[in-house]
Amino acid sequence: GESVGLHLPTLSVQEGDNSIINCAYSNSASDYFIWYKQESGKGPQFIIDIRSNMDKRQGQRVTVLLNKTVKHLSLQIAATQPGDSAVYFCAEQFGNEKLTFGTGTRLTIIP
């Protein structure tokens, strides 16, 4: 089946700097994308989503960018804080098919 991958399994960022987490997806027909944050011992927490008719969406301190031409998704976190340390998953969905998750990127914030 289709898979969702990440360019980097780990990312370390200085506190206060901006973080960019990248994700490559392989199903060009996917029309819905979500970013989740998962802290140790907890379930994935919804951060932000975007549909394929958009290329950018902003939330509180987070921005998701979608480049359908190269099948690339990114999550930008502004002014990272210690509480942003977690594993981040991107996930893709096509129509009513199941949501497919990638393997995750661990973000570590350096004080």
Added chain:
Amino acid sequence: EAGVVQSPRYKIIEKKQPVAFWCNPISGHNTLYWYLQNLGQGPELLIRYENEEAVDDSQLPKDRFSAERLKGVDSTLKIQPAELGDSAVYLCASSLDYNSPLHFGNGTRLTVT
């Protein structure tokens, strides 16, 4: 609003024993999911319910796994008998409908010895 509630948080059993997990979704969410998450990996769908109906159970190992969602609210996931390879975190999630974001519980960590 209250989130998705799962119990127990941890379960340790010996292989060949049965085990059950319980999930209470967010009120009003019609769609309920059970996912399995192995260490260092993303969640993988086991089964999806729309109200009481299991609409996608293609990933559920039906020889040992079963699930139910009576009355379209709470759900249970059962494994009988458990195998060593079943050790993982079992996550429940719910959403308003299939095109809405999933909200996850904190999962049940199963260890089979």
